[in-house]
Amino acid sequence: MKILVLNAGSSSHKSCLYEINSLHNIILPLKPLWEGMIDWTVDSNHGLLEVQANGKKNTFELPMDNVETGIKTMLDTMIKGENKVIEKLIDINVVGHRVVHGGKKYYQATFITEEVKATIKELIPLAPNHNPVHLKGINSIEAINKDIRQIAVFDTAFHCTIPDYAKIYPIPYQYYKEGIQRYGFHGISHQYVSQRMAEIIDKPLNSLKIITCHLGNGCSITAIKDGKSINTSMGFTPLEGLMMGSRSGSIDPAILTYFMREYDYDRDEIDQILNKKSGLLGISGISADLRTVLTAMENGDKQAKLAVDIYIHRIQEVIGSFLPSLGGLDALVFTAGIGENSAFIREKVCQKFNFLGVKLDKEKNRQFCIDKNIATDDSSVKILVIHTQEDWAIAKQCYNLIS
Ligand code: ADP
Secondary structure, eight states: OEEEEEEEOSSEEEEEEEEOSOOTTOOSOOOOSEEEEEETTSOSSEEEEEEEETTEEEEEEEESSOHHHHHHHHHHTTTSSTTOOOSOGGGOOEEEEEESOOTTTOOSOEEOOHHHHHHHHHTGGGSTTTHHHHHHHHHHHHHHOTTSEEEEEESSGGGGGSOHHHHSOSSOHHHHHTTOSOOOSOHHHHHHHHHHHHHHHTOOGGGOEEEEEEESSSEEEEEEETTEEEEESOOSSTTSSSOOSSOOOSOOTHHHHHIIIIIOOOHHHHHHHHHHSOHHHHHHSSOSSHHHHHHHHHTTOHHHHHHHHHHHHHHHHHHHHHHHHHTSOSEEEEEHHHHHHOHHHHHHHHHTTGGGTOOBOHHHHHSOOBTEEOBOTTOSSEEEEOOOOHHHHHHHHHHHHHO
């Protein structure tokens, strides 16, 4: 079965084509036959398309006209030129879309119908940067051929098991009924890394108490018990929770009204401050990219050090706050750009949990440790670094739904 995964984001579109004929005995992710990515941020006149297949990498410039045309150009590289891997686009059996927000309605991978599209559209106010581009991705495939089946895999779905007491905000109950609640995000990643972790330590997932830390540009932590999400740090929007690259994470909500009253900021200005000018960037004044901030810190920059200190403190706070609901901890998992690559952040985060028997092996932590346990042998908690593979997770969910 040929499964195309389309991850249409606000500034880039990533896509890959998998051939899955069975998932029996498949533990490691399969390598895609073809991979494409459009980056719309390289300059203001055109997008950059990179394609990889048949052992060859090619780059193309795309006119800045519209998303649908860009996606069609990207997909056409599968049927012609050096990166050709199939004869016709209709040979694709199913397209799986990563959809950031499924609201209260979708708790699992779902075939895309007019009704599903209408719901994704209705949810635009909850995911203004993402749901509109997902719809464009879905429409681009329909424009190629209406008969290609499409499936939506929702980033919110994994968190549908969060109990009411963790999901409902303590504001007047009527707002919960109107849809204001903790939805949580990065669900595809949290679910995948927890499953992969259980495979690696060879324990049944439904016997484990796990905390997964997805630390990329966006950061979130999830508490997982018996394979189910029971709490997560992102909430109604992906702004809540941890400090991130340019997002503040949780702050006293009264700061917003103070901003309005004392600074006369309107909602767009507040949105910009909290989403684009805060986090590592806002405190360091240097960058939203952790690597740059760490380098500045090593060179003695005090603001950079403060940014890193806050970043680590906030991760520790969230991990600590999840422990009572889990009632213990079997494994701590790090994933995404920072979680997978920064030995420094992992070491600092774990240090404060030493008293619980969380013992990091500093040597293992500094070596290549993807998909490995980096805890000492006598640590009472396993510590794993797992490479998140959201595309593969989406492809598997599509395969399972169709099979
Ligand atoms: P996104 O959420 O956009 O997918 P990523 O998961 O790629 O982001 O993570 C991006 C973050 O990972 C950036 O802050 C980057 O600095 C950080 N990162 C990547 N490699 C390293 C590294 N070797 N050390 C520290 N941070 C790293």
